[in-house]
Amino acid sequence: MSTMTNAISRRAALKTTLQAAAGAALVVGFDATTSRAQAAAEKPLVNPLTSWIKIDQSGKITLRYSKSEMGQGITTSLPMILAEELGADWKDVQVEHAPVEKAFGPQGTGGSGSITTLYTPLRQAGAAARSMLVSAAAQRWNVSPADCKARNSAIWHGSDKLTFAELVEAAAKLPVPDFATVTLKDPSEFELIGKSIPRTDIPAKTNGTAIFGLDVRVPNMVYAVVARCPVFGGKVKSFDASQAKAMKGVLEVFEIEPTPDVHAIGGVAVVAETTYIAMQARSKLKIEWDEGPAASESSETLRKEFRRVVDSPMKVIINDGDVAAALTHAPGDKKVACDYELPFQAHATMEPMNCTVHIQNDQAEVWAPHQAPDMVQMIVAKVSGIAPDKVQAHATFMGGGFGRRYQGDFPTEATQIAKRVNRPVQLVWSREDDMMHDFYRPASYHRMNGAVDAQGNITAWHHKYTSTPISEWFSPNAAPESSELGLCSQLPYLTKSYKLEYTPAKSHVPRAWWRSVEASVVGFVLESYMDELAHAAGMDPYEFRMRVLGEDRLVKDALDKQDRPLDTARFKGVLQLCAEKGNWGKPMGAGQGRGIACHYAFHSYVANLAEVTVKSGIVKVDRIVSAVDIGVPVNPDGIRAQVESAIVYGLTAALKSEITVQNGRAVESNFNKFATLSMKETPIIEVHIVPSTKAPTGIGEPGLPPTAPALTNAIFAATGKRIRKLPIRREDFA
């Protein structure tokens, strides 16, 4: 009784193991300088396996997904691609998370890259399996494979039919075709791709049965919390655990060392019979901290540092034309000088960080709500000293990710604790732990000087940019600007002169990838400034954008010429669709306004239009209209959901939330201070998808960058007040 997987996987595993050895070596946690680098690291697999697909003789088809589910719908969209090429009836399909095996390639989920990188490999895997089933059927009928078709979980020759169940045993004995030569379906024959398929994970998310990291329950398990220094980077000097240890249900209290390579700061671990007891005991610890150099940092000192940097000579990144001359020699041109400022942001996933580890002698098991279970496996191995192949890593559902769950700190801590405890242990971060020890979206400051002439041409664009760069934390050898610039080095708008300068600001605040990464910053700055230039030129902001996008052309990233170029025709396409669906130019009532903004991130194009009403000092966002071009839309309703999601996340960051720093620590420690958009404040959101046959790209993040500028541009249209600092404050528009 051989299933297809059994027959195929040995051969295929061999191939991919060789591949992994040749190039795709797994680096634990310290690679990835930017999301773009992440995406590049996840080059499409040349030859993944048909171990993606299991068919048993009852006809049950199991499709595996190799990426982790954090809400983006990947448990449906990836299997859809396999099922499409396989010719499976979706009703026969069940899905499961692929185990952590090199055979599946890199299993990190981020950079909006899952569909981008796996679309073709999964089509090939599905087609390879289909071709084996077709061959088996053709042999049975003694006909040409070319005359057979796969459909509805069966192979058809005219009206003759053999089901996958009937064929699987014979098919599994056939050689696996070379994936590069398998025939892919013509997109006109697609039956699943392009249709809105209900998500496979939703039923379990309506009855409490979906298992997130915190829901992992292992027999005999215990719970742990860690007391960390509230100051970023601070360490334990000494501690007294006598009161904590005296509590009923407390098992152990001990110090864990800092782990600098994953930016885990160490602390005092408390292990107890329940989470509540562990938390109560932690509050009884008396700890003396060595607060370290961060203790004197605050949002005010950082703002001074930002201004010092932009007032000083900076590193010139791009210098095209003569910006200084353009700004001084044409007195008739309208000059626009302004500064923009963006704060730190916490990810604030609904499920705080956590990780469950069980170490037994020379083997370990780990359950982690993590964006990269393969990385978790390596971390547990490294920290425990157990061989990676003896570490079984389970990916659970994640209660939000947004980039936070790509970090190695919480699996490291959990393993440090598990090494000391002879029982399975679940490390739980409280909400305060999570918010005060996040890796925040960098804070940044931007000084802009530019000009437009009487015809509406941009004559000068000078951008001085400083921030607390991500690269400093993860790639200290890389140029600091490499993680920060985004579209600043791929400006789609025509300008007669362009100067871009970047110098990092000194800060001790941890920072990393936050939903859409640098695009969340750059999108706000570029699209706000475009609006300012349009108004200075006396032009309609939409018309102005279309004008300075110029002829249809491809724009390369000046710093990464290998990256896929931006297509201005597609950029204009989403702007146009958005303006049309959003009634751009139609009259509005008093106190109302429309704003538009467009961005390109993760190779996807998104334009957002906001409609607001500003009354009695309150901004009400009435509606957001979004247009997206992401190539072939695999699961349209899933795409709409992701854009809705990114817009709400972006509105929260624009209107409600920030992390401020005082005495080297985060002031906002829970949802009572870190406010988020409520249902009452959530606008109507409409998402329009540009029909396309181009290669599909990701949509987990690209909806976010044009959200804040669409909103602030709308507030300007409604009030004449320009918002240059986020989050939006009442005094800035009322």
Add this chain to the structure above:
Amino acid sequence: MAISFELNGQRQTVDVDPKTPLLWVLRDTLNLTGTKYGCGIAACGACTVHIEGEPSRACVYPISSVAGKKVTTIEGLSTDLSHTIQKAWIAEQVPQCGYCQSGQIMAAVALLKKNASPSPHDVDDAMSGNICRCGTQQRMRNAVLKAAAEIGGKQ
């Protein structure tokens, strides 16, 4: 101290510190993990359950105050996804990460018990104490209104 209460129609007795919040009794003592920990200070709604039919934040509700009362959690709503709200949630494809959804659904069920034909404004009012970071607010609003219409249609 042994404390008894009715959980999803069945009598439960637990022996824990009486100050222990109901949330941790459900999750760690009874291994009923559908009710989620989000903030611990009644600020996010992820732990919403019904106590005597009232939507309550289990993370700040000491187990001693639950003694003798009826508690319903997400697991007690239906065993087969047949609750009108669950069906509406699936029809509108509401959840994304899903972590807040137990609490959201319990809040929605409580609203419809009190007000079977809520206006969109009523829905916003009743649901605005529950945080969702995935941004499913619009779909939840539509799902509650759809469920209300469904209930209204049956009456």
